[in-house]
Every structure is written in C-alpha cells, then in structure tokens.
Amino acid sequence: MSVAVVLFTSDLRVHDQPVLRAALDGAEEVVPLFVRDPGIAAAGFDAPNRRAFLADCLASLDTALSERGGRLVIRSGEPAEQVCRVVRESGARQVHVAAGVSRYATRREERLRTELTAAGATLTVHDAVVTAVPPGQLAPAGSDHFAVFTPYFHRWDETGRRAVTAAPGSVRVPRIGGEPLPERGAVEGVSPGLAEGGEEVARERLAAWLADGIEWYEDRHDDLAGDATSRLSPYLHFGCLSPVELVDRARRERGAGAAAFVRPLAWRDFHHQVLAARPASAWSDYRPRGDHWRTDAREISAWREGRTGYPVIDAAMRQLAYEGWMHNRGRLLVASFLTKTLYADWRVGARHFLDLLVDGDLANNQLNWQWTAGTGTDTRPNRVLNPLTQAKRFDAHGDYVRRWVPELAGVAGAAVHQPWLLDARDRDRLGYPDPIVDLAEGRDRFSRARGLVFRR
Template sequence: MTVSIVLFTSDLRLHDNPVLCAALRDADRIVPLFVYDDGLRATGFAVPNRRAFLADCLEDLDSELRKRGGRLVVRGGDVVEQVRKLAKETEAVALHVAGGVSRYATRREERLRGALEGSGCRLVVHDAVITAVTPGELLPAGKDHYAVFTPYFRRWSAAGVRDVVAAPRKVRVADVSSDPVLPRAEITGVSPGLDTGGESTGRRLLRAWLSGGIAGYEDGQDDVAGDATSRLSPHLHFGTLSAAEVVHRALREGSSGARAFVRQLAWRDFHHQVLAARPQSAARDYRSHGDRWRTDKKETAAWLNGRTGYPFVDAAMRQLRHQGWMHNRGRLVVASFLTKTLYVDWRVGARHFLSLLVDGDVANNQMNWQWAAGTGTDTRPNRVLNPVIQGKRFDPDGSYVRRWVPELADVPKRYIHEPWKLPDKDRARLDYPDPIVELTEGRARFEQARGV
C-alpha cells in the first residue's frame, strides 16, 4: 500500500483542490494533514480572529472528509518536523502542498525540500491553488513582474484561469494518530461579530452572492452602509473557496457587476505576483520616497480606537474591531488618513490590520497599505482621500456612521460627517471628540514632506 501526504495550508477545501486530487491519484492512501505550526505563532500571524475562523475551517474540513470515508489528521509543532516524522512513519511516496508567495511560505517549501531529500518522499508543489493565476506566470517583456495593474489585468483576462477539478467522492486515509481540533469556543480575544469559517459556509455564501448581490456589484460596491459586497475575502484567504472556481462561476453569471467583481479578484492575484517578485515589500517600501514618518502616540491611539473626530474614519475602525473585517472603501479611507493626513508609517497600520483582520493576507494587506501610502504600485502616489468628502459620497445619509459611532446616532444628516459644525449647544452634548487634526493642515504637512 502506497501513501501520499496532503499538507493543507491556505487551501482548506475539498472542491477544486488540485493538491488533494493529485495526492489521491498518487497513492493507495493519503494523510490529509494540517499542522498547528509553531512558526506561524512565532511570527504573530496566528491572532485570535484568524485562529477562531481556522477552527471553524478545520472542523468543517474534517466533517466533509468523514462524509467521504476519511478524516483530517491534525498535529502540532514545527511543520517540517511533523511532516518528516509522518513521512517516515507511513513510508510516504510524496508530499503535496500548495505553492505560496510569502517569505514564510517559500521558506517552508525550502525546508520541506531539504528535510525530505533522500527519504524516498518527493515534494510536489502545486501552483494556482491559492490564486486564480500562478504568481509569476504572466510577465512583461524583460521584467520579473507587473508593477501596474491595468496591463496586468489585460494579460490576466486574456490568459484565462485553469479548469476546476471536482471534489473527490471517496477519500482513503492511512491509519495514523491525530491531535484534536482546537474548538473555537476555547479561543479568547475574538471579535464579537466575527463571521463563521469553513468550506460549507463559504460555498453557501458564494451561491447566495451569485444568485443575488453580484449583479449590482458594479454600482453598489462602495455603498458602505448597504454592504453590497460578497464577504468572501476570508474564505479566499483560508482557501475554503477556490479563487479559480469563483472566477469561473462569476463570469458565467455574465453581468457587468460580475465583471467588476472579477476585476477585484484579479487585484488579489496582482498583489501576490508583486510580493512573489519583491518579497522584501512585506516590510520595506516598494517605491521609497524617503519618508521621515511622524511618531505621535496620541494621534495614533485615536486612530486605533476610532476616536479621531472624523466619523467615517472612526466608524470603519470600530467595524474592524467588532467584526474582524472592514469594508474596502473604509480600508482605503482609514489608510489614507493614517499615512497622509497624520503622516504615520504605513507599517503601523498594516500591523494593526493584521492583528484583527480575519482575511489578513500578507500580500494584499501589505501591498494595499503601500498603495494607500503612496509607497507601492499606485500611479498617483500623492493622492489624499478626504474622509469628509468620502463619507458624504459613500455614506450620504450617515447610516454607516450611526451604526458604528452610536454617539452620533441623533445627529442630523447635514452634520453627520462634520459634527464640529453643529450649533454649540448641540455639540456640547456629544460624547465625541473634536478632530485631532485639521485636514488642510495634515495635507499641507504631507505635501511638504513629500516635496509635492
């Protein structure tokens, strides 16, 4: 009897999982393995919200495997050491794993290759499992990646996405021991409004999205109060949904909303190919402007706690803390405010987002923060988003602000994004701060620092 190991990482699903399907073809039995990796805990990436969502994902994955005659094998410790031990124990002929682009993922691949060398267990790395198109597959002439999204998107659209593979009907698992899955209920510090994880939930959300909301996405994607978004980003991050399958099914829907949604999925691939080519961009400026960032603990604390005095910024920051998620328009506005109005280092914001976001992904989080800060791929690096104008445009009646900033619940519409303009007697009754900085002052300071 031959055995192959499937190392689940960011592909916690049975549908459209080329890693799992290849392992099943490769041997008589498989070991569907997930390792609670000490290395991820050491990097600080295993924060409560993602650990809780992960617990849901693993429970669901185990349940779906059991329906097919299998089960999930869970181990704790160093991922490479656990794989090495399991390969020796089962005399595995192959280890199958999805390719990744972060420094951690590429280092893990290198360590696995070294640990398995000469063992009789070959390492098989599968591309286009985490993304729709393999990072590095599409290259401009003479360069190692696309630095501008529009030409990348043209190539991405023309190249097409790989075919979707069916979920296995039967899974034959080798007899090995397993640790228990950590229940979500035992994880502390989780945001109270965190969504549920798992492939079953992700597929249910996808069906609902394709049958309803996606058609209106082009017009409604920035409606922060209506929240006319898919909410699929955590499932794409954990791989409970396949990006390739989502692209195929969205394009079959055929509406202009579906095409606008697919464009956002291409942005996800774009950031992965940037990080694959420039891994140092996770921590260093992709395009430096020689910024001498300010350090103001009081202003930064106000931003972190949603007490800046700018209602749209504060609403988004409070949504993040409560749900472990933030509307994309909110992400753009709060990032611009921190980096350009307060002129605080984008890494401060990126770390805070990664401490709470359930969809916290190194490629998209870091590269989006750099885009907002003007140190990334934005072709207009000095643009500044005015939170008052953004609020009036994308939350015109103030419903989003009133939901997340209840201190302003009774403020009339005309003042909801500028409460400092209220008559003095009404303003005095508010338990809400004055703006921590004048927008004109912040912009002038930023432009002077950048030499604009």
Template structure:
C-alpha cells in the same frame, strides 16, 4: 500500498483543491494533514480572530473528509518536522502542498524539499491552488513581475485558467496518529494581538463559504458595480476570509462570476485580478511585506496619541471612526472603508503604513500578507499606485459613499440621533454645539494635514 500526503495550508476545502486531487491520483491512500505550526505563532500571525475562523474551518474540513470515508490528521509543532515524521510513519513517497508567495511560505517550501529529499521523498508544489493565475507566469518584457495593475489585468483576462475540479468521492486514510482538532484558545496561544476576539466574527469553514457563494451569485453580484463602494449598502461579497483560508477556491469563484457576464460580475472579476496582482508582486518582492516597494524617503511621525485615537475610532471624523469600530467588532470592513482608514493614517496623520498594516493584521479575519501589506503601500504611496500623493478627504468621501449617514450611525451610537446633514458636519461643529455629543473633536485639521504631507513627502 502507495501513500501520499496532502499538506493543507491555506486551502482548507475539498472542492476544487488541486493538492488533494493530485495526492489522490498519486496513491491508493492519502494522509490529509494539517500542522498547527508553532512557527506561525512566532511570526505573529496567531491572532484571536483568525484563530477562531481557523478552528471552524478545520472542524468543517474534517467533517467533509469523514463524509468521504477519511479524516483530517492534525499534528502540532514545526511544520517540516511533523510533515516528515508523518511521511516516514506512513511510508509516503510524496508530499503535496499549495505554492505560497510570502517569505514564510517560501522558506517552509525550501525546508520541506530539502528534508524530504534527505529521506528520499519528494515535495510536489501546486501553484494553481491559492490564486487563479500562478504568480510569475505573467511577466512584462525584461522584468520578473508587473508593477502596474492595468497592463497586468489585460494579460490576466486572457490567461487560460484551469478548470474547476470536483470534490473527491472517497478519501482513504492510512492508520496514523492524530492530535485532536484544535480549539480557538490553543490556536491563539501566544497571540500578539491586543484585546479580545471580535464579537461579530463570521463562521469559518467550506460549508459556510459555499452557502455564502450561492447567496452572492444568486443576486447581489449583479449590482456589485453600482453598490460596492456604498458603505451603508453592505453590498460586497464578504468572501475574502474564505478566500484567505482557502475554504473557497478563487478559480471556482472566477469561473462562476464570469459565467454571469454582467457589469456587476465584470467589476467583481476585476477585484479578483487585484488579488492575483498583489500575490505576484509579493512573490517577486517578498521584502515588500515590511519594506517600501518604492521608497519616498518618508520621515513618518511618531504620533502615539493620534495612533491610539485612530485605532480606537476616536479621531473626530465619523466615517473614519465608523470604519475602525466596524473592524474591531467584526474583524472585517469593506474595501472603501479600508481605503479611507488607511489614507487617514498615512496621508492625513502622516504615520508609517506599517503601523496601520499591523493593526489590520491583528484584527482582520482575512488578514493576508500580500493583500494587506500591498494595499497599505498602495494607499501610502510607497507601493504600486501611479498617483502616490493622492489624499482621500474623509468629509468628501463620507458625503459620496455614505450620503445619508447610515454607515456612520450604524457604528457610532453616540451620533445616531443626528440627521444626515448634521452627521457629516460634526467635525466642523463649534465647541458649544458639540458639547452635547459624547464624541471627540477632530484630532487634526484637514487643510493643515494636507500641507504637512505635501511638505514632508516633497522633502523626502
């Protein structure tokens, strides 16, 4: 009886899962394996919000496998040691895994390959599980990756993406020991994140992902091009956590969005391309997770009080504060809010992008190294942005993307009694007028901050 192992990482689903399907084709019995990896904890990614989402997702995956006659096998420890142990115990000839792009994923893959080969077993890596277009496939002449999005997108659009795979009808699992399904508390053990779990977290798992997918495709997607930057409309898909954990396949999402062929769908597809773009950048430049992709020789400010005010949503600029408070409450925020928050920290306060990226990773349910770190670098001007010195003015941005002040009032209860005009004027109110508000004065003058940034970036 031939056995193979399907090692789940960031692909916690049964629909359109190349790793699971390949393992099933390869053998009569398959071990669907998830290792609660102690190395992830040491690397600082075991934070409460993602731990809660992961616990939901693993329970849902186990239920989906049981509905097909199988189950999820769970082990706790070093991912390489536990995977090799399971392979030896079941006599598996091969282990299947999705190809990752981070340094951690690359090292895990290298260690697995060597360890399995030493036991005369094979590691089979599938590079179409986590992105629509495999990292490294599209390359400009003479280079190993695209550093600018637009030419990458032109090539990406015409790439023949693989078809969508069905969920298996049956999964037969050999007799092998399994730990119990992990709970949030155990997954978040040793978490580096400060503060409790966000109260407004979404439910994790493939079932919830597919419910949200159906809802998104049934109507809101068509208006995405007009409304995705409207902060009050909450008109983005909110599918990013499910893509991050692989509860939803980006390839399936791409095919189903393209099938609608309307302006909203085309704008949404472009965002999926950005996700692939960042993955191919990180695959080629893994150090970009914590080093400048393009250094500007910045001498960042060590502004502890300003950083704390930004983290707490008490900067005195309502749209920035609303974004940071939404992040703390939901573990999520829309793309436009992320841009505003990041620009304010890196350009207005002139604080190192790594400080903001770490805060986001401490709270974001969709905290993804490729997307988070490289988006932060894009905003900071140390990444792939072709206009590295642009500054987003929070007052202008608020009037443009929250014209009626609804988003601000939703997240700043102390300002709910103000009308739209007054909400946007709060940073410019005099001290006497502000006295009745339980809201701080601006921690920085925008004109002075812009001049400071130009001087320091220029000096760098």
C-alpha cells in the same frame, strides 16, 4: 499499499482542490495533514480572529473528509519535522502542497524538499491553488513581474486557467494518530461579530452572492451603508473557496456586475505576484519616497480606537474592531487618513490590520497599505482621500456612521459627518471627540514632507 500526504496550508477545502486530487490520483491512501506551526505565532500572525476562524475551517474540512470516509490529521510543530514524521509513520513516498508566495512559505517549501529528499520521499508543489493565475506566470518584457495593475489585468484577463475539479467521492486514510481539532471557543480576544469560517459556510455565501448580489456589484460595491460586497475575502484567505472556481463561476454570470467582481480577484493575484517577486516589500517600501514618518502616539491611538473626530473614519475602525473585517472603501479611507493626513508610517496601520482582520493576508494587506501610502504600485502616489468628501459620496445619508458610531445615532443632516457644526452644548452632550487634526493642515504637512505643491 501506496500512501501520499497532503499538507494543507491556505487551501482548506475539498472542492476544486488540485493538491488533494493529485494525491488521490497517485496513491491508494492519503493522509490529509494540517500542521499547527508555532512559527506563525512567533512571526506575529497568529491573531485571535484568524485563529478562531481557522478552527472553524479545520472543523469544516474534517467534516467534509469524514463524509468521504476520511479525516483530517492534526499535528503541532515545525512543518518539515512533522511531515517527515508522518511520512515515516505512514510509509508515504509522496507529499503534496500548494505553492505559497511569502518568504516564509518559500522557505518552508525549501526545507520540506530537503528533509523529504533525505527521507526518501518526493515533494510536489502545486500552482493555481491559492491564486487564480500562478504568480510567476505573467511578466512584461524585461522584468520578472508587473509593477502596474492595468497592464497586468489585461494579460490576466486573457490568460487561460486550469479546469475546475470536482470534490472527491472518497478519501481513504491509513491508521495514523493526530491531535484533537482546535476549538473556536477556546480562543480569547475574538471580535464579537466575527463571521463563521469553513468551506460549507463559504459555499453557502457564494451561492447566495451569485443568486442575489453580484448583479448589483458594479453600482453598489462602494456603498458603505449598503454593505453590498460579497464578504468572501476571509474564505479566500483560508482557501475555503478556490479563486479559480470563483473566477469561473463569476464569468458565467452576465452583466457589468459580474465583470466588475472579477477585477478585485485580479488585484489579489497582482499583489501575490508582486510579493513573490519582491518578498521584502512585506515590510519595506516597494518604491521609497524618502518619508520621515511622524510618530504621534496620541493620534495613532485615536485612529486605532476610532476616536479621530472624523465620523466615517471612526465608523470604519469600529467596524474592524467589532467584526474583524472592514468594508473595502473604509479600508482605503482609514489608510489614507493615517498615512497622508496624520503622516504616520503605513507599517503601523498594516500591523493593526493584521492584528484584527480575519482576511489579513500578507500580500494584499501590506501591498494595499503601500498602495494607499504612495510607497507601492499606485501610479498616483500622492493622492489624498478627503474623508468628508468621501463620506458624502459613499455614505450620503450617514447610515454607516450611525450604525457604527452610536454617539451620532440621533444626529440628522450634514452634522452626522461634521459634528463640529453643532453648537457646543450639543457636542458636549454627544460625547464625541473633536477632530484630532485639521484636514488642510494635514494635507499641507504631507505635501511639504513629499516636496509637493498642491493647487487649492
């Protein structure tokens, strides 16, 4: 009886799952395999929030497979070694995996191919599983990737995509041993408000978003207090949702909201194609600016703890600590504040985000940080986001600040964003810190460092 192995990585789903579909089409039995890779922890990516969310995702995937007569096989160890072991135990001759874009993922694929060839098995790597458009499919003349989003988006938007595939009706798994599923409750240090993971929850969230949310996305997606984004990014990161299906279903909706929602999905693909072409940009400047970053431990600590004295910045950082997630507008604000107002290295912020964000994706996290720091693909690399101006625009009534900064819950009017306007006695009573830096001073320091002249 022919057997194939499906190595699940960042594609933990059964709906629109080309890797699983190809394995089922090519063999009578399939081993759905997930390898708990110690290399992920060694590289610093096994953060508690993602580990807990992953446990939910694996349990959900196992349930979906069980409903179809199968089960998920868990192993621990170096991926190529464990896959080859499963190949020997099951008699499989085919292994299927989704294509990755990071240097770690491509090296994993290379070792898999080498080890499987020696074992007499073949490896098939599938594109358009983790992204809607494969990273290397689109490129401008004279380059291997797009360095600016807008021309990339125009090409991406008119590019055809593979058809969405249905979930399989049955999955037949040979007799083979595995380890128990990891348990979310066994993970320590998890953010108290971390969302539940897994494909079932993801599809429920998607259905609710398409029914009552996407219509208003264009007008409300920057509203910090309104919390009107889809919150689907963690499920995309773990592959509980297919980006191809998400684009397809969004495009079936009418109106500007649906069109606007597709754009961040294109941004996600854009960053993946940049990282695929320039793997070093995960930790090195994509476009070096000659920065000599400051390393003020007190300021960086205040930023991490949400104690900068700028309420909208502190609200966003506290949301991150509590939920393991942050509103996209908040991400832009705190990144600009760290890199351009405090003039601290973007890698400090990117590392902190990876320590907490449940959707901490190497391509999107690192390259969004570089975009904001001005060392990435932003065509206006020296823009500085003023937290006061931004707060008045995107948290006009202060509700977002009051939600996440309880010291300011009773403050009315403009003082919720500028508590230093209160008299000294009221400030002392609140127990909220004074600003750690003057905005004008920070802007001048940044302009001098970059050799710029700003007109006031």
